[in-house]
Amino acid sequence: MxxxxxxxxxxxxxxxxxxxxxxxxxxxxxxxxxxxxxxxxxxxxxxxxxxxxxxxxxxxxxxxxxxxxxxxxxxxxxxxxxxxxxxxxxxxxxxxxxxxxxxxxxxxxxxxxxxxxxxxxxxxxxxxxxxxxxxxxxxxxxxxxxxxxxxxxxKLIRTPLDPDVTYSDDPLRMLRAIRFASQLNFKIEDASLESITKNADRIKIISKERVVDEIHKILLSDTPSKGFALLHKTGLLPHILPELVALQGIDEKEGQTHKDNFWHTLEVVDNISETTNDLWLRWAALLHDIGKAPTKKFDKKLGWTFHAHEFVGSKMVYKLFKRLKMPLNDKMKFVQKMVLMSSRPVGLASEEVTDSAVRRLIFDAGEYVDDLMTLCEADITTKNPKKFRKYHANFQLVRDKIAEVEERDQIRNFQPPVTGEEIMETFNLKPSREIGIIKDAIKEAILEGEIPNEYEAAKAFMLKKGVAIGLKPMNN
CATH class of the missing domain: 3.30.460.10 (Beta Polymerase, domain 2)
Structure with a gap:
């Protein structure tokens, strides 16, 4: 030949x-x-x-x-x-x-x-x-x-030698097999897949850094759900991200069920991967619902609830990053913020969008408000075409409102126009809680639309608020 x-x-x-x-x-x-x-x-x-x-x-x-x-x-x-x-x-x-x-x-x-x-x-x-x-x-x-x-x-992933030897020798190869299957859209040979399942607990001897490197590559593939579904099928996922495994399954009580949040999460990750290559935004999509497992409760009137799952989930992000030896820096804080705020725009999209609600969203999300909207849009996984169009149209209204309010009020990352130093000088104060009270009141007045985000209006409001809490301006 x-x-x-x-x-x-x-x-x-x-x-x-x-x-x-x-x-x-x-x-x-x-x-x-x-x-x-x-x-x-x-x-x-x-x-x-x-x-x-x-x-x-x-x-x-x-x-x-x-x-x-x-x-x-x-x-x-x-x-x-x-x-x-x-x-x-x-x-x-x-x-x-x-x-x-x-x-x-x-x-x-x-x-x-x-x-x-x-x-x-x-x-x-x-x-x-x-x-x-x-x-x-x-x-x-x-x-x-x-x-x-x-x-x-x-389009086949196959080991040169007996897969049991290949994977037991270097268990990282099990993750690499799944990563290549995800990146290349290949199939893992049946004997190889069985061997990964058999050797799954060997992944424990691999350093967290090497494991995370492969997870990053799976997350950055065109269709990450393929990789995560294989991690789940082979039993590797509980050793790496048990928080995701905990989301799997549908409970029923008194004829009421909830969606399977594990498979929903994988859909959300695929959706967001169509619009962004940002690794950390994809991590936010992967973790956005992890607080649902520990907060799931059944209420006879309300059915299944996941009260405060965003807050609980944001706290879990820190523990997860720490366990996997991932960076506990601004990347982690970004993922935390996205998880914490992941439901905020949903509330806005389902009701009349008020200027004050949008101002608060922009203020709280800061420079990440566009990322937050991208995450929320990816979170629409309904198979009902009418609902799908309606939800996206509502989110577009929120986006339009954000652009309008942002241009007019300059809220993103804003600081109240009156500084703490000026408040101290005006009322002859030393550092004290009154300064914080006045600053917060100015911020709230601007966010609620009571006053414009301008210096003169903020100064007048400062004087009025100071007098209301018993302070005397220096020039009076």
Whole structure:
């Protein structure tokens, strides 16, 4: 059978430089993994390229650097036997071909030098074991020992070896399988899916940071629900996001039911993914209802209720981020705010939209009011076309009102026109609760539309309020 060649994949001059460096060192080299897979799938130009040397990857990187203009710096990671260099906007990682063996307690392998075949055996999936030769004798030739090309054509995720060995050795591969299935819209081979289910609790030995990195990639795929449904099906989700698992199921009491909030959540995440690539807004969509499980109650008059689920959910966001070692910074606070306010625009959309209600929404949401509206629109999952159109039309009215009020009143991130210092000077006050009372009163008056958001009106209101609570202006 004739060998397939993909010299067109290797048109970047960097590959000829690697070939020349390999010849100088009298070793073999191959480009392997994601670069080859994505080229065949026509997924755009890869910026990260993995090169395997049958010999020292570090020495090959240093030799390549000598052949490149400016001799770019080589970053060496001796513990891993790898080296990296950047050239022309591309990041190249060089590693020596190796074979690996594992113990049950750790995902850190015992590593020995090996052949290209050994290196391909240790790869996670057949589609990532594809290699192109960078050697002069067969430059561009495809080496595909596990029929990875066929799996690409059949859109199949399959392990090169027995999946139990692949997943037990490195349990992160279970998440990677689901991530690739989600990103590429591929199917995981049945035996592989069964093996993930069997080995699901092995995910516990993987660092939270590595797990979250894969969850991010699933969330950023075109249809994240595919990945989360697989995480649920295989039993991985309870080990990572038990808060989501708790949302699954429909309870019935006295003939009354509620929707399954787990599957509803996945619909919301898919909806928002059609309009934004913002990772943290997608996280907000994923977590917007997590407070419903702990707040669910049945009331004979009201039916099923989830009182204050937004407040409870926003508190749960902090605990979840902390447990997963995610950033406890402005990203977390953004997700908290979105969860806390996720129902606010819904109330506005279902009633007559007043200026004061819109002013409060803009003030509380601040610079994130547009994100909040995007989240609320994604939260419409009704299958009734008439209701769907009505809800979206109502939200558009709220958006129009926000634009109108914002232009007129400049409420977003506003500070009362009168400062605390001016209040102190006017009434000869030292720092005291009266200052806060007056500032809050001015803010409320502006939000309620009693006075415009202007200095003179705010100053007059300050004097009136101060006198009302028993203060005397200095000039009287």
């Amino acid at each position: 004739s060998k397939k060649t993909y010299t067109s994949a290797l048109e970047n001059p960097i590959f000829r430089k690697i070939s020349k460096a390999s010849e100088n060192l009298k070793l073999e080299s191959y480009v392997i993994g994601g670069f080859v897979r994505d080229y065949i799938l026509k997924r755009g130009d890869a910026k990260d390229i993995d090169v395997v040397a049958v010999g020292s990857g570090i020495e090959l990187a240093e030799e390549v650097s000598k052949l490149l203009p400016g001799k770019p710096q080589v970053s060496i990671f001796k513990n891993y036997g790898t080296a990296m260099l950047k050239s022309g906007g591309i990041e190249l990682e060089f590693v020596g071909a190796r074979k690996e063996s594992y113990t049950a307690e750790s995902r850190n392998p015992n590593v020995k030098a090996g052949t290209l075949a050994d290196d391909q055996n240790r790869r996670d999936f057949t589609i990532n074991a594809l290699a192109l030769s960078l050697n002069e004798a067969n430059f561009g030739e495809l080496l595909d020992p596990f029929n990875g090309i066929e799996d690409l054509q059949n």
